[in-house]
Amino acid sequence: MTSIPVMINGLPGNVAQIMASAAIRDERLTLVPFSLTGEIIDDPSVTVDGQKITLLKPSIRDSRIGHILEAYPDLIVVDYTHPTAVNANAEFYTEHRIPFVMGTTGGDRDALEAVVNLADTPAVIAPNMAKQIVGLQAMFEYAAKTFPGLFKDYTLEVKESHQQGKADTSGTAKALVSCLNDLGLGFDVNDIQQIRDPKVQEKEWGIPKEHLGGHGWHTYTLRADDGSSLFEFTHNINGRDIYVSGTFDAVVFLDKKRREDDDGKRLYTMIDVMTQPG
Amino acid sequence: MTSIPVMINGLPGNVAQIMASAAIRDERLTLVPFSLTGEIIDDPSVTVDGQKITLLKPSIRDSRIGHILEAYPDLIVVDYTHPTAVNANAEFYTEHRIPFVMGTTGGDRDALEAVVNLADTPAVIAPNMAKQIVGLQAMFEYAAKTFPGLFKDYTLEVKESHQQGKADTSGTAKALVSCLNDLGLGFDVNDIQQIRDPKVQEKEWGIPKEHLGGHGWHTYTLRADDGSSLFEFTHNINGRDIYVSGTFDAVVFLDKKRREDDDGKRLYTMIDVMTQPG
Numbered sequence: 198m199t200s201i202p203v204m205i206n207g208l209p210g211n212v213a214q215i216m217a218s219a220a221i222r223d224e225r226l227t228l229v230p231f232s233l234t235g236e237i238i239d240d241p242s243v244t245v246d247g248q249k250i251t252l253l254k255p256s257i258r259d260s261r262i263g264h265i266l267e268a269y270p271d272l273i274v275v276d277y278t279h280p281t282a283v284n285a286n287a288e289f290y291t292e293h294r295i296p297f298v299m300g301t302t303g304g305d306r307d308a309l310e311a312v313v314n315l316a317d318t319p320a321v322i323a324p325n326m327a328k329q330i331v332g333l334q335a336m337f338e339y340a341a342k343t344f345p346g347l348f349k350d351y352t353l354e355v356k357e358s359h360q361q362g363k364a365d366t367s368g369t370a371k372a373l374v375s376c377l378n379d380l381g382l383g384f385d386v387n388d389i390q391q392i393r394d395p396k397v398q399e400k401e402w403g404i405p406k407e408h409l410g411g412h413g414w415h416t417y418t419l420r421a422d423d424g425s426s427l428f429e430f431t432h433n434i435n436g437r438d439i440y441v442s443g444t445f446d447a448v449v450f451l452d453k454k455r456r457e458d459d460d461g462k463r464l465y466t467m468i469d470v471m472t473q474p475g
Numbered sequence: 476m477t478s479i480p481v482m483i484n485g486l487p488g489n490v491a492q493i494m495a496s497a498a499i500r501d502e503r504l505t506l507v508p509f510s511l512t513g514e515i516i517d518d519p520s521v522t523v524d525g526q527k528i529t530l531l532k533p534s535i536r537d538s539r540i541g542h543i544l545e546a547y548p549d550l551i552v553v554d555y556t557h558p559t560a561v562n563a564n565a566e567f568y569t570e571h572r573i574p575f576v577m578g579t580t581g582g583d584r585d586a587l588e589a590v591v592n593l594a595d596t597p598a599v600i601a602p603n604m605a606k607q608i609v610g611l612q613a614m615f616e617y618a619a620k621t622f623p624g625l626f627k628d629y630t631l632e633v634k635e636s637h638q639q640g641k642a643d644t645s646g647t648a649k650a651l652v653s654c655l656n657d658l659g660l661g662f663d664v665n666d667i668q669q670i671r672d673p674k675v676q677e678k679e680w681g682i683p684k685e686h687l688g689g690h691g692w693h694t695y696t697l698r699a700d701d702g703s704s705l706f707e708f709t710h711n712i713n714g715r716d717i718y719v720s721g722t723f724d725a726v727v728f729l730d731k732k733r734r735e736d737d738d739g740k741r742l743y744t745m746i747d748v749m750t751q752p753g
Contacts, residue, residue, distance in 0.1 A: 329706060332625045336614040344749055347610045425716045428607060431707040438703045471622055 349381030619657035627659030
């Protein structure tokens with residue numbers, strides 16, 4: 198198998214750097230030495246594991262993409278940029294017929310999906326690339342559909358801890374709460390407890406110091422109103438490494454999809470990636 | 476709806492008493508004043524919430540069942556007897572065409588299923604009547620089927636605490652471990668940690684003193700080998716009340732099944748009860 202040229206957009210951002218570094222080590226992939234970046238970034242390039250990556254601002258990317266695609270015609274993009282860039286980037290990729298994995302959250306998600314569905318190239322859009330968490334969500338979706346009301350007469354408590362900079366409630370927590378409500382819980386997403394204080398995170402939760410700046414620890418506690426039972430689900434993620442494997446699986450999936458007979462489908466999720474592995 | 480005559484077998488046993496007492500309070504059901512018991516029980520009757528229930532040993536039940544069925548022709552049995560009685564009781568019920576819910580674990584399960592499949596009456600056989608636990612197991616079975624290997628490169632730890640008298644490893648824990656192994660864990664069921672010491676249960680686990688004699692607390696911990704993530708699933712059951720609701724749902728299910736067109740099926744599980752509620 199020849200390696201897949203992959204362009205990691207969002208450098209010099211933290212997650213993009215992790216992805217770029219991992220792409221260099223992954224023999225299925227070849228890291229393309231260009232990365233789309235934000236207009237406010239001054240550096241013309243960034244070096245990752247000794248490899249120089251040229252940064253392309255929105256104002257110059259149109260004039261450069263042609264040459265890049267000539268050099269790497271089978272390019273696939275991995276986007277870990279910024280919520281404000283999501284929609285414009287997706288339009289740029291589809292316009293140039295570049296399959297892409299959108300790991301960036303935020304933006305107008307309906308518009309994002311619409312652009313992909315009208316395009317000529319496949320894309321994987323996933324608010325969460327951690328396969329085990331996607332699997333957990335799928336389990337709860339299955340339960341909600343198969344056993345609606347299973348946890349009626351239970352009370353729910355949800356706590357989620359993330360790095361201090363994360364202002365909004367976790368999207369994963371909201372998605373799981375939605376399933377739990379179908380299971381009979383009747384929980385208001387505004388009652389999700391957001392832990393953002395590093396002192397509390399370290400002292401009370403025991404989150405390793407080195408991961409205070411990047412983690413996602415969630416606990417969902419379901420208690421029967423009569424005290425007869427308690428169910429608890431916890432997923433604690435440290436750092437960003439867990440997102441690498443799912444992201445690159447999505448790249449391999451897209452590479453396979455574009456070489457298969459066209460079934461007319463453009464928009465894929467991590468569930469597709471996980472159930473139709475390459 | 477007329478109430479369903481239900482015979483709770485296994486009095487004066489602890490679980491049977493809870494079921495009998497709850498049946499008296501449940502307006503869907505009428506408690507029949509007879510209960511199959513073991514040959515070693517000396518008392519001729521037991522009183523539950525002021526109602527006298529005549530106990531019938533194996534040596535006399537054959538001569539009495541005819542009169543009982545004349546008085547209660549639509550009788551449904553709930554069996555919470557003893558593992559050694561499971562197979563003989565099932566033969567007795569099928570011979571007399573009495574639909575039954577087998578809540579007793581143990582015995583020869585293959586022989587039990589074979590007897591039901593050859594019979595003329597439907598039965599629900601469930602090693603665990605707690606609907607929420609059955610739902611949790613179904614979620615893991617779904618995941619194991621849909622995402623095999625999802626948790627490879629993870630290490631599993633399983634701890635289960637039950638009352639001191641329980642000698643064997645929890646069947647629920649074994650069933651969940653089987654699914655987890657399909658998810659890539661590679662765990663030996665012999666490595667399930669059995670907690671049976673009431674001091675440890677009360678001091679370290681925080682199990683309420685009043686439930687030390689009857690509880691099932693399980694925790695499954697999945698750790699990524701690289702330390703990047705931890706998933707944990709807990710189900711803590713206090714007492715036996717949680718089994719009442721599932722058991723009686725199974726009774727109502729059987730009452731409905733026998734009045735429907737015969738589809739030839741005899742053997743049902745709690746999943747059938749939960750997905751085709753009465």
